[in-house]
Amino acid sequence: MAEKCSTLREMNGITDHIAITLVMDAAFSRHDTGGGDHPEVPERLHVIRHFLEAHFPEGSVSTVSPRPATREELLRFHTEGWLCRFEEAALSGRSFIDHPDNQVCYDSFEIAMLAAGSGPTAIDLVENGVPGPLFCCVRPPGHHAEPNMPLGFCFFNNCVIAVRYWQQRYGRQRICILDFDAHHGNGIQAAVDAEAETLYISLHEHPSFSFPGTGWAEDRGSGAGLGAVLNIPLPPGSGDDRVLAAMDVEITAALEEFRPDAFVIAAGFDGHRKDDMSGLSWSTGLYRQIGRRLAAWSREYAASRMISILEGGYHLSSLAASVGAYLEGLLGADSVQAVPQSRDREW
Amino acid sequence: MFITSYMTPSPVTIGPDETVVAALNLLEGHDFRHLPVVDGRRRLLGMVTDRDLRSACPSSVLSTSEQELILDRVKDTKVRQIMSTDLACLHPDSTLDDALLLFRRHRFGALPVVVEEERLVGILSLNDLMDAYSDLFGLGEKGSTLLALEVPGHDVALAGLVAVLEKNNIHCTRLVRTGGTGKDPARIYLRLSSYNMVLVRKLIRKAGFSLYQPPDIRE
Numbered sequence: 001m002a003e004k005c006s007t008l009r010e011m012n013g014i015t016d017h018i019a020i021t022l023v024m025d026a027a028f029s030r031h032d033t034g035g036g037d038h039p040e041v042p043e044r045l046h047v048i049r050h051f052l053e054a055h056f057p058e059g060s061v062s063t064v065s066p067r068p069a070t071r072e073e074l075l076r077f078h079t080e081g082w083l084c085r086f087e088e089a090a091l092s093g094r095s096f097i098d099h100p101d102n103q104v105c106y107d108s109f110e111i112a113m114l115a116a117g118s119g120p121t122a123i124d125l126v127e128n129g130v131p132g133p134l135f136c137c138v139r140p141p142g143h144h145a146e147p148n149m150p151l152g153f154c155f156f157n158n159c160v161i162a163v164r165y166w167q168q169r170y171g172r173q174r175i176c177i178l179d180f181d182a183h184h185g186n187g188i189q190a191a192v193d194a195e196a197e198t199l200y201i202s203l204h205e206h207p208s209f210s211f212p213g214t215g216w217a218e219d220r221g222s223g224a225g226l227g228a229v230l231n232i233p234l235p236p237g238s239g240d241d242r243v244l245a246a247m248d249v250e251i252t253a254a255l256e257e258f259r260p261d262a263f264v265i266a267a268g269f270d271g272h273r274k275d276d277m278s279g280l281s282w283s284t285g286l287y288r289q290i291g292r293r294l295a296a297w298s299r300e301y302a303a304s305r306m307i308s309i310l311e312g313g314y315h316l317s318s319l320a321a322s323v324g325a326y327l328e329g330l331l332g333a334d335s336v337q338a339v340p341q342s343r344d345r346e347w
Numbered sequence: 348m349f350i351t352s353y354m355t356p357s358p359v360t361i362g363p364d365e366t367v368v369a370a371l372n373l374l375e376g377h378d379f380r381h382l383p384v385v386d387g388r389r390r391l392l393g394m395v396t397d398r399d400l401r402s403a404c405p406s407s408v409l410s411t412s413e414q415e416l417i418l419d420r421v422k423d424t425k426v427r428q429i430m431s432t433d434l435a436c437l438h439p440d441s442t443l444d445d446a447l448l449l450f451r452r453h454r455f456g457a458l459p460v461v462v463e464e465e466r467l468v469g470i471l472s473l474n475d476l477m478d479a480y481s482d483l484f485g486l487g488e489k490g491s492t493l494l495a496l497e498v499p500g501h502d503v504a505l506a507g508l509v510a511v512l513e514k515n516n517i518h519c520t521r522l523v524r525t526g527g528t529g530k531d532p533a534r535i536y537l538r539l540s541s542y543n544m545v546l547v548r549k550l551i552r553k554a555g556f557s558l559y560q561p562p563d564i565r566e
Contacts, residue, residue: 037546099490100516101542144542151490152542183542186489211492211542213485236495237560277544279560314545 019060020327021130023118024049024137031112031140032105033153034095039277039314040103040153045137048310051320052327064125066136069116069161076164077157077191079148086112086155102150112140112155119162119264120169122307126262127170133295133330135267135323136309143185143266143311144212152183152212158309159266160191163198166262172305173197176260178251179204180243180290181268181311182278184215184231188266194225199258201251203243205271205278206233230254236279240286243271247293255297263298263306269313269322277314287322291329350441353479354460354469360385363392363427367403368418370395370426381457383467384430391465393430396456403429436461437471443479446471485521485538492541495559496551498524498533505535508554515550517541534559 029042052061074083089097090109096102118136126134142158144151159177166172177192179185179202192198200221207215221229232246269287271280298306308330313319360383361370370382380397403424405417435449437460449458450473460469485491496508509519521538525531535556541547551558 037549038543039545099540207487209493209495211544212489213487213491213493214489276548277542 019331020052020056020062020133020135021122021125022049022052022061022063022135022137023066023122023125024063025065025114027111027114028137028139030105030107032107033103034105038103040139040141042139043316044313044319045139045310047316047320048137048323051324055324056327064121066114066118066121066138068110068113069120069156073120073161073165074113074116074156076168077147077160078145082148086150097150097155099151101153102155103153104155108140108155114138115140115142116156116158116161119158119307119309120165122309123162123166123170126305126307131304133291133327134307135327136307137323138310141268141311142309143179143181143188143268144183145187146190151186154187157187157191159185159188159264159311162264162307162309163192166264167197172261174258174261175199175264176201176255176258176262177264177266178202178294179266179268179311180271181266182271182275182280183211183268183312184233185266185311186212186214189214189219189229189231192225193219193221193229194223196224196228198225199228199230199254199260201230201232201254202266203232203234203246203271205238205280206235209236210278228258234280237281239273239281240283240289243282243286244289247290255301260301261305262302263294265294265306265308266311267308267323267326268311269319269326270315272313272315272318272322274318275313275315277312284318284321284325288325288329291326292332293329295330295332348442348444348483349439350437350443350446350460350471350479351439351469353443353475353482354437354471355379355475356469358383358467358470360389360467361395361426362386363425363430365426366422367400367424367426367429368422371400371404374400379457379472381470381472383459383470384426385467388464389466391434391436391459391461391467393427393432394434394457394459395426395430399429399431434459436465438462439468443476443483446476450476483521484523488520488538488540490540490542491520491538492544492547493521494537494539494547494551496535496537496556497559498535499555499557508535508537508551508556511550511554512539512547515546517543517547517550 033040087109090104115138118138122134122136142154145154145157163175176199182205184204192200204215207213215231217231234242270277271282273281298304363384382395384393405414435453437458457470457472462468518540523536526533
């Protein structure tokens, strides 16, 4: 096992002084959302990369290219019909699917498969002993995608595909999906609503106001999954305090009861006060605090088996700074020497 | 906006000379609490509720033998003896607002819907009304966003706002204007079937409106 770990790390250029592993590829830029005013743009990943290069010590961030998700992996959540419809729409030159929000280009099906494969790629690294935060820096995002349809810029549900891979390939059945994107992950909830083995926790802007209009506190799961969904809707204008209170009370209690084997984090950064995609009012520094808590929980319950997958975040400078703060938080006190804490200034 | 879309047509009814026990048995088999009382031609005579029927029966805190004794004395009570005859009714062309006003005024839990000669054609419960308003406001409409806008003045060209959105393929599925009475500021609530709030905010500003920004909420 040690030899296998060593080989995998060498293949991916990961050495002992690496603090963060990004699962990322230049190909993600090829998913063209038409320009204009569509906010889900390739620049989102570019600004993250540039920020990390500028603010983290040279050599402390390693990049691994993802493999595409296999058809079998996609079909664990999505339908054959959707796969066919998506592929056909992209290859036939359509500009969107079902709604102008869901812009596609010729390459979009292929690139979405790559985004969906990022979770399994990261999981393989975690299970083979790669230390430190694993962050899948991908697009298109995924948590709104449902089995048979796209929604809210999402086509394949990257987080659900990661969860199913972890359960099936490595036998980690009890997985917590924690989603701090400003919008409820309707697709993730749909996948896990009726099963006791997964816990879906989502902090999001209240569904009375916010897309996609789901994620009520009253929704706690159904059937065998009753109690396996924890929705924490927040009114427009909510700041850091509400999030921290929820993490320190409700979420702590839910995790203590559930005791997950692994964590998949739906990491969206559109709750930032400068991001027009939500009415939430979070600071850059909050994402550092979120990262710290997640790292502590993953150590306590799951021997640090945790991956994060990028979801939303559309105000470019705030996105970059917030991802940087989040990763600093994940690294925590152990890595203060390796990674200087950036000042909590607004970008 | 009309009650006919939300009422239960041809509801379960009971005759005036049926017994209280028969009425209770009828309610227990169904998921409602109001029974219209009608004659052979389905003309409305009154209403009995689950509460009326239970009031006419022995208390459950009594012993079984005591309950049986009392039940024996009341079991032949006719529905006509306990039904309410002071009723408020709706008609097929009544609106949801008509129903809401009646519910507020009379505190009933359900309203019968009648046509000529007081013939019963439906019933609308409070739950039905909640479903109706939930539909109207797009509650739980997946894939939509609700925005609150400040209203710039008393004369507002809402048509301009909707037009600029529609021109950009952003469809408005609900629009409500509230307030402006002095106590509450005027606001417009728009439900839009779009996720692209960056574009929406830009278009709203272009149309001369501004978003209502709630203050940062602190504990």
